[in-house]
Amino acid sequence: MGRSRLVPTIALLLAACGGPAPPAEPPARTLAIVSSIGPDILLGTTGDNEADAKTERVAVPGWHLDEVAIDAARKSLAVRYRIVAAESLAVPDSTAALVEAARAGKLTAAPADLILVVSPSTSAQHHDGHPTIDYGVGVSRWEGPYFPRPPYVHAFLAVTLIDGHDFTVVGQSAVKMKARQPSAFGEDETLPFVPIDTFVWPGQWADMTERQREQVHQLTLALLNQSMPYTLDRLAAR
Numbered sequence: 001m002g003r004s005r006l007v008p009t010i011a012l013l014l015a016a017c018g019g020p021a022p023p024a025e026p027p028a029r030t031l032a033i034v035s036s037i038g039p040d041i042l043l044g045t046t047g048d049n050e051a052d053a054k055t056e057r058v059a060v061p062g063w064h065l066d067e068v069a070i071d072a073a074r075k076s077l078a079v080r081y082r083i084v085a086a087e088s089l090a091v092p093d094s095t096a097a098l099v100e101a102a103r104a105g106k107l108t109a110a111p112a113d114l115i116l117v118v119s120p121s122t123s124a125q126h127h128d129g130h131p132t133i134d135y136g137v138g139v140s141r142w143e144g145p146y147f148p149r150p151p152y153v154h155a156f157l158a159v160t161l162i163d164g165h166d167f168t169v170v171g172q173s174a175v176k177m178k179a180r181q182p183s184a185f186g187e188d189e190t191l192p193f194v195p196i197d198t199f200v201w202p203g204q205w206a207d208m209t210e211r212q213r214e215q216v217h218q219l220t221l222a223l224l225n226q227s228m229p230y231t232l233d234r235l236a237a238r
Contacts, residue, residue, distance in 0.1 A: 031081035032112035032164070033073050035066040036091040036119040037157065041220070042138035043205055058138075058205045063217055065137060065224070069118050069157075072228035077116070080236055085110035091119050095169060098160060103167040112164045118228075121158035121174070137224075139216055141201050151201050153219040154193040159231055171235045177227035192227040194219055 039061040046053045066088035074083055085108045092098050101107055102115055120136030134140040134154050141151035161171035179190040196215065202208050208216075 027078075027080055027082045029081050029114065030084045030112040030164075031077060031114045031116060032085040032108040032110055033070050033077075033083065033087070034091065034107050034115065034117045035069045035073075035086075035088045036117065037065040037069055037088075037137055038090065038120075039063075039065070041065075041216075042135055042140075044134050044138060044140040045143050045201075045203065046140070056204060060217070063220065065220070068221060068224050069228060072225050073116060073118065073232060076229040076232045077236065081114065084112050091117055093119070093121065095160065095172065099162060099167055099169060102162045102164075107162075114170070115162040115164050116232075117160045117162065118157055118175075119160070120156065137220060143201075150195045150197045151199050152193045152195045153216055153223065154191070155220060155223040155227060156191060156193075157227075159235060161235060173231055173235050175227045175231045177223070177230045189230075192223040194223065 040057050040059050041063075043056040043058060044054070070086045070088070074086065077083070087108055089107075091107065092101060098107075098117060098119075102117075107115055107117065134156060136157065137155045139151050139153050142149040155175065157175040159171075159173055159175060160169060162168070163170050175192060176189045177192045179188050196219065199212065199215070202212070205213070
């Protein structure tokens with residue numbers, strides 16, 4: 001048997017014996033990921049009166065929140081797209097300004113078929129009447145005298161998918177996650193937040209114990225790692 005016949009024969013034998021499959025082709029479309037969560041979290045308190053509303057911005061650069069969001073997005077989308085850039089920077093809150101920033105090349109230097117932006121958004125919040133209280137990532141508490149509620153850790157974000165060629169918005173969604181149990185209306189998804197019932201609210205970051213701070217940290221990471229794949233899988237499937 002000549003060599004020309006031997007090579008295909010070996011290939012057939014390997015395939016029949018469950019030999020290694022040929023490497024999969026890399027995804028053709030490219031994607032740049034931009035995260036704008038930033039190095040801070042927001043502590044917010046609100047209640048029945050405007051006077052009850054107060055916030056505190058706390059720097060937690062060691063939590064690497066943008067990197068966590070980018071990594072979760074990368075793992076979720078790498079099967080569909082070839083990731084060509086991943087950056088963290090501040091972006092505008094309005095969709096129109098976000099598109100203009102993309103058109104001007106201010107979001108990513110790398111050309112890409114699509115640009116995914118992860119950012120805090122007033123459209124993805126619990127309390128419409130207090131848009132600055134539970135904005136983005138942080139901890140909030142309702143402190144009214146009649147119906148006080150336990151504090152909750154939240155990651156209220158939005159994802160926007162922009163065409164990297166004509167700079168149109170091809171997809172946009174509040175970041176959500178699978179609900180722990182269906183709501184009274186049968187909804188099985190929710191905004192990313194989790195109550196911390198045993199948490200004694202000290203009011204300020206400086207008054208929290210190290211254990212409380214680490215609890216907030218770990219719950220924040222869990223929310224990002226659960227909500228980002230859940231949201232992006234649904235956005236990419238549209």
